Amino acid sequence: MAVLLVYFLSRKYRVLAVDADPDSNLADALGIEGYKTLGEIRELFQHSRDDFGTMSKESWLEGKIYGEVIFEADDFDVLVMGRPEGEGCYCFTNNMLRAILRKLMRHYDVVVVDCEAGLEHISRKTIDSADVILVVTDASRKGFKTASRIRELAKELGLKAKMYLIANKVREGEENVITRYAKSEGFRLLDILPYDEEVAKADLEGLPIPLDCRVAKKVENLAGVLICEANP
Amino acid sequence: MERKKIDVKAIKKDVKEKVSVGEEDFPFDISPMYEGERIRKGEMYVELGGPKQPGFELVVALPIDQVEDMKVTLLGSDLDELEEGQAHPYAMIYYVAGSQIDMDLEPVIERRNHDFQNFIEGYMHLNQRYDIWVRIGKNAIDKGLRSLTQIAKATMMLFKNEMPFIEKIEALYITDGEIVEKLLKEYAMPIYEERDARIEALHDEDVDEFYSCTLCQSFAPTNVCIISPDRPSLCGAITWFDGRAAARVDPEGPNRAVPKGELIDPIGGEYTGVNEFAKEESGGEYTRIKLHSFFEYPHTSCGCFEVIGFYMPEVDGIGWVHRGYAEPAPNGLTFSTMAGQTGGGKQVVGFLGVGIGYFRSKKFIQADGGWYRVVWMPKELKQRVEKFIPDDMRDKIATEDEAKTIEELKEFLKRVNHPVVTGVVRHVDGKKITEGWVEERRVEEKVVEKAEVEEAPQVPTPSVSISPMPGIRLVIKNANIYIDKIVLRRKKEGEKS
Numbered sequence: 001m002a003v004l005l006v007y008f009l010s011r012k013y014r015v016l017a018v019d020a021d022p023d024s025n026l027a028d029a030l031g032i033e034g035y036k037t038l039g040e041i042r043e044l045f046q047h048s049r050d051d052f053g054t055m056s057k058e059s060w061l062e063g064k065i066y067g068e069v070i071f072e073a074d075d076f077d078v079l080v081m082g083r084p085e086g087e088g089c090y091c092f093t094n095n096m097l098r099a100i101l102r103k104l105m106r107h108y109d110v111v112v113v114d115c116e117a118g119l120e121h122i123s124r125k126t127i128d129s130a131d132v133i134l135v136v137t138d139a140s141r142k143g144f145k146t147a148s149r150i151r152e153l154a155k156e157l158g159l160k161a162k163m164y165l166i167a168n169k170v171r172e173g174e175e176n177v178i179t180r181y182a183k184s185e186g187f188r189l190l191d192i193l194p195y196d197e198e199v200a201k202a203d204l205e206g207l208p209i210p211l212d213c214r215v216a217k218k219v220e221n222l223a224g225v226l227i228c229e230a231n232p
Numbered sequence: 233m234e235r236k237k238i239d240v241k242a243i244k245k246d247v248k249e250k251v252s253v254g255e256e257d258f259p260f261d262i263s264p265m266y267e268g269e270r271i272r273k274g275e276m277y278v279e280l281g282g283p284k285q286p287g288f289e290l291v292v293a294l295p296i297d298q299v300e301d302m303k304v305t306l307l308g309s310d311l312d313e314l315e316e317g318q319a320h321p322y323a324m325i326y327y328v329a330g331s332q333i334d335m336d337l338e339p340v341i342e343r344r345n346h347d348f349q350n351f352i353e354g355y356m357h358l359n360q361r362y363d364i365w366v367r368i369g370k371n372a373i374d375k376g377l378r379s380l381t382q383i384a385k386a387t388m389m390l391f392k393n394e395m396p397f398i399e400k401i402e403a404l405y406i407t408d409g410e411i412v413e414k415l416l417k418e419y420a421m422p423i424y425e426e427r428d429a430r431i432e433a434l435h436d437e438d439v440d441e442f443y444s445c446t447l448c449q450s451f452a453p454t455n456v457c458i459i460s461p462d463r464p465s466l467c468g469a470i471t472w473f474d475g476r477a478a479a480r481v482d483p484e485g486p487n488r489a490v491p492k493g494e495l496i497d498p499i500g501g502e503y504t505g506v507n508e509f510a511k512e513e514s515g516g517e518y519t520r521i522k523l524h525s526f527f528e529y530p531h532t533s534c535g536c537f538e539v540i541g542f543y544m545p546e547v548d549g550i551g552w553v554h555r556g557y558a559e560p561a562p563n564g565l566t567f568s569t570m571a572g573q574t575g576g577g578k579q580v581v582g583f584l585g586v587g588i589g590y591f592r593s594k595k596f597i598q599a600d601g602g603w604y605r606v607v608w609m610p611k612e613l614k615q616r617v618e619k620f621i622p623d624d625m626r627d628k629i630a631t632e633d634e635a636k637t638i639e640e641l642k643e644f645l646k647r648v649n650h651p652v653v654t655g656v657v658r659h660v661d662g663k664k665i666t667e668g669w670v671e672e673r674r675v676e677e678k679v680v681e682k683a684e685v686e687e688a689p690q691v692p693t694p695s696v697s698i699s700p701m702p703g704i705r706l707v708i709k710n711a712n713i714y715i716d717k718i719v720l721r722r723k724k725e726g727e728k729s
Contacts (some may be wrong), residue, residue: 050589055344056360057474063359067283072272089536091447092469095486103268155278 001136001168001193002114003029004219009227010076013109019080021116027071031208035071036064037082042093046086061093062100068105077108110227130161131230134190137167139174144181147184151187162229164190166222171195176184191222233422234290235335237327238404238415240305247408250306252381255389261353261375262386271356271367280315280322281364286412287322289364290420291342296329301400301527304384308408311379313636320364321409323416326388330399339427341395341479348390355383361424362416378404383556431473434461435594436501436523440492443475443508447486448534455534455577458490458506463523463580464589467536471589499660500525500599518579525599526550535693537585539613542570542598546638547645548666549652550600556586557610559632579684591617601656601665607645608635 003026006017019026027035041064049057075149083229105111106131113130136145154163165187167178175192182189196215202208209216240249280285314320338461343361349357354372358365358700367376377383386404392398406412436442438461445457445465457465470478470487478487493505501523511519520529526541539554544563553561553570560566574583584597596602603625611631614621621629628648635641645653655668 050476052471056346056477057469058477059343059346059358059360063363063365066270066356066358067365070270072274074274077270078271089448089467089469089534089538091536092445092465092467095447100268104270106265107269 001166001215001219002026002112004211004216005223005226006076006112007211008220008223009110009112013227014107015076016105016108016111017076017078018111018113020113021076022081022083022146022148023116026114027078029203030073030078032071032073032078035078035080036068037080038065038069038097039082039084041065041069042090042097043083043086045093046090058096058100061096065100065104129160132226133159133161133163134226135163135165135187137165137172139167139177144185147187148185151185162188164188164229166190167192169193169195190225191218193218233426234476235294237294237298238325238402238419240307243307243414244408244411247307247411248309250310250379250381251303252385253301253303253381254692255636256382256385258382258386259378260355260372260382260386260491262351262390263353264351266353266355267347267350269350269353269356269368271354275369275371276367277316277370277373278311278368279319280364280366280368280407281365282319284319285321286409286416287364287366288362288412288416288420288442289324289326289342289345289360290423291326291328291338292347292423293333293335293338294329296331296400296613298479299327299329299400299402301402301517302385304381304387304388304493306379306381306384307406307411308402310381310407311373314316314407320407320442322364322410323404323406323412323420324364324384324387325404326391327402327404328391328398328400330397331713332397333399336430338423339473340480341391341398342474344391344394345387347481348387348394349383351390352383352386362420380407385498398476409521411629431461433470436460436462441471442490442492442506443470443472443479444490445470445475445486445511446513448536452532452534452577455516455532456510456513457534458510458521458523458531460501460502460523462501462593463531464587464593464596466531466538466585466587466590468538468587469587469715497522497599497657501595502527514577517577522599524593524595524597525536526584526597526605527581527600530579530581531584531586532577532579534577535571535585537571537574538588539586540567540570540574541586542582543582544607544641547642547652548608549645549650550597550605551608552606552613553610554613557612559610559636562608562635588613588616592620595660596628598658598660601651601658602660603629604656604659605666607650607652608641637695 002017006015009015011028017026017030022039041061045061046056052060069079071080133154135146135147151163154161165182167189170178170192171194178192179189181187193215196213198213199215202210279285322451326341326345346357346360347512349355349366352376354369354375356367356369363622384405388401388403391401406415441459442458445459446455448455448457448467459465459470459472459475464471475487478485479489483489490509491505492503493508494503496502496504502520506523507520510521514532518532519532522529523531526543539552541550542563542565543550543562551561553567553720555567570583571585574585575578578615590596597605603622606625606629608630611633614631618626627651628645630641630644635644643668651657652666653669655664655666656666
């Protein structure tokens, strides 16, 4: 779904797609290759930082990110986070990375961050400056439970983002379960995306999602709604 | 490497030359908000330097009469003649002059070229030195950017505004590939290499201020790292140069300037300014730091150090173990156990957390004998710092191959006649600082009789920290301790503490 969002948003806006899942699904789905991940650069920096002499470390990091990490697709840019930290102290490195990324993100209209399914990014406040957080669940008990936990955690941490629920891969007849759940939790349900054969097939065959299928059309609409919600 | 102006006429025949002097109005916007601006391939007019073409930037200090203020000379094609969508060679040389400017300031000024050029709307500058990668956006051309001389003028204006000690500045920009490559090889590279060699030669006494780092205070609220030319940060990330650059950009940020003040102890590395700063920043937790001492007022650690040093009284020597070495050291403790004792911003005597960069320092724990007091380190670590170990010590420091226990270590040290066996002589001043190993023999108990109150040795305790058991810490401040009786007795073999 993140893929479709990126496609549609990039038609009108300058988009940066960030794959924050160490499993790097977004990058694969977008069909990009030949890039370095932020994690790789960070590791390279950690190992070679004794040899910098008088050269500016921040400039080196920035150069690597702009030059080798950010992948320029036709209509949007992609940044893949990659592996989490290894051993050692990352205070200084992460501090610099944060500053560099903050400067970078200012120059995009929309930044779409695809996080892994879980609480990590919420608890680490990696995405605390987001305008909108989309919690995506399917019609399963596990999905609902995770969604609820995410919402609770966000509230606890005082995150300012608007949080919405999106149900994905929903089969006929399951819609009621979703709406009931959303209502009982007080979740704002933005949309229910149906299970789409075309999408499943394309995914298995490694082909791009056809942009005129049912789900795609819904996401296109969703994109418009999100922009409005993020900019009241 | 002599600093001279490049003779533009002599460098190559028949090269296009354009000269412009003086102020002018710029068609593009200049503001810090353009920092981080990314020019995508589709938006770019031309690329200069970068991975496909040679390029470099260089600042050279010259005598004031040799520099023509706000003049720019461009050798080679200008923007209107460069093929659109392609990458081209690019060199930016700035001549600077001012009463306060010398060669040491060149890299400091040069680093700012990157910052200032990124203020220009539609101009993206990445990296430094010979890695520079520049893109000019079509949006800048649309707005009226016609010539690289305009870029040069804007940059020079920013230099003068932001760095008032630059009294005169002149630019030489080159897009002719042959000239760029020639100058890079013959003029720029030797200067870069000379600068790198300079750092090795820069010491604590050569500078007026050190830099602090409090980035780790979220983990260790009382920890302050003091970073000097002879002592880089213990997390390994920051050298004195990095500290200087960071402090300049954000003087109130996590890296700040620490004026040295008066020198108190040249061998241990203690300064009034540093002590004062430490007192303030640690909330009074500690008031004195000796930068190059292991035992006296040692530098604190946050827990992020790359290597930890530990004292082994059985051999009167210091061992080192790095993060990532999982086995216990000869003292029976692993890195993580010892790290737990040392972190959190305390001054713990007997352990010291450092960065690997400290091993290359000429002042490496010099108060306590430096390398001549080091007895053990893991093979992996030793290999990494091998070139910094003095020749006469290289074979006398044991690794896990030679010794895994204290007994094995003792054997080894005796065999190679390590300085700790006979008594360590401190190379920096020739003073003998340890007695060497004394043969074990039974000693009578010596009892010091009760002393008169007026003569009683008063141990001044501005602050003493005791850990009677894990989780509890007693801090005694401003107390006078009166000693009734001292019993000195050598511990018999096999006796428990």
